[in-house]
Amino acid sequence: MTRVQTNTDYRLSQLDELEAESIHIFREVAAELEKPVLMFSGGKDSIVMLRLAEKAFHPARIPFPVLQVDTGYDFPEVLACRDSWVDRLGVRLIVASVEQAIADGVVVDDGKTTRNRLQIGTLLNAIEENAFTAAFGGGRRDEEKARAKERVYSHRDEFGQWDPKNQRPELWSLYNGRLHEGEHMRVFPLSNWTELDIWDYIAREGIEIPSIYFSHQRRVFERDGMLLSESEFNPLRDGETVTERTVRFRTVGDLTLTGCVESSAGTLQEIVEEVAASRITERGATRGDDRFSEAAMEDRKKEGYF
Template sequence: MTATTDAPDVTGLSPTLADLEAEAIEIIREVVAEFDRPALLFSGGKDSAVLLHLARKAVWPAPLPITLLHVDTGHNLPEVLRFRDQVVADGNLRIEVAHVEEWIADGRLKERPDGTRNPLQTVPLLDTIAAQKFDALLGGARRDEDRARAKERIFSVRDAFGGWDPRRQRPELWNIYNGRHAPGEHTRVFPISNWTELDIWAYIEAENVPLPDIYYAHERDVFLRDGMLLTPGPWGGPRDGETLERKTVRYRTVGDGSCTGAVESDASDVRTVIAEITVSRLTERGATRADDRLSEAAMEDRKREGYF
């Protein structure tokens, strides 16, 4: 980055955000130009909302030539699904939804003993990529979220089984991206890889990017499990010894409700959220995602199998 101050430019973005936005838009335009059937992973979460906003800016005034893709575990928080559907309807966008429930119903997947469906997303994701012949997938992963994501390139080639091999990382000198891939392979692309959680929220404020309201403080019934505040849902409620309480919370990240926790917070708008995360010492995944606590290499293990 060349920026040395935080004074806003003519677009209302700080020089740092303007540079990050320009980099992301350049990457998205490269994908549109280089690939035949790109898709954008859209869960309705804050990172995918920012990514979609950037993608629409990248091609404006043309309509978005990219299909949205979401793997719905059946355990997603309903507020997020409503937001997803509203964004798609308002923008007249194309979306492909892979329902984990369908893979469980026909025997291609089995429920896990712990009840979480987050790891079950991989097979429906890979099956849908193959069925739709997607050759590039844009995603909102960021390097500050996890060590496995920190060492992945912006253009990341996946093999014919969707797997990621760190040894196949390609150099990206001078912002030159290589999306070449063999038949059956595809490329995962991370336009906001260099952003931080704070950058995301500053951009949301500057660009007025809409989000599901659960990112802001609200009252919710929660129970404590393994140090995390979970909410009851189709994945189950409190077990014996777990007490349901009404608390004022918000979500820093959203995903499968069985492993995504809330945090106690009174941050009710973007400004107070920014103030809150400025002093946080944990990334949002480190603070609220149980699936990343399974092992030191939990994320990398899932990525090698085809997880995003």
């Protein structure tokens, strides 16, 4: 094998530095915490996490399973991409289904609570049942105000709750993974990445992502200022009409709540350019779940959200 020439000035680009930091976090957790799991949504952030985990342990396999919370309202393109990744890496996939959790009485579907919110109970139940002690999440600090203050190692009590006012200090790259029985750690290896970093990295590495991130024709309708996908799970309300538009998704989640944006960006390079020029946050543009209150994310996080 020929050796790859590294930079002669011994300097790393910011993407390389972020990559090195994330790999360090994956290895630290695998070494110190007994039973980690990677929370996989099928979105670009969790795919980048999988890629970094792959790099961290290569040529060995990723030494922990992947957990997906299936809302029942997932985009089929996202599930296809998930299966392709899981097959290639040979990792174990655990699917925690919200439908199943409702059937088992783990969570209660009162008809008003969104699937997004029902994911919390489903997720906590899966963590408890499998006795996971660490769960990797793709959250980034640039996403949202409450996340800006969250640690890389975010401690959860035996109820899965986050106590933002009582977080452990986190210094240098010395992470503290001490836990008591029943507690777990949420770990965020992408804490210091921004949305643009994620896209730059996907483009640089040529990473496979779900096709709905790229521009395509889709039948959509407008609701609360967002463009939602026509679907059997999304019955039209009075006055809503479906039109076909050229769109792409900036985030992927529950298809009843995740909006798309009009875009002709059909390649990774075009997406990077679009994101760099974008003037609206990805969550503000496309996530109904973050719009309920100024502290929507903070409240969900305290309860045990991703």
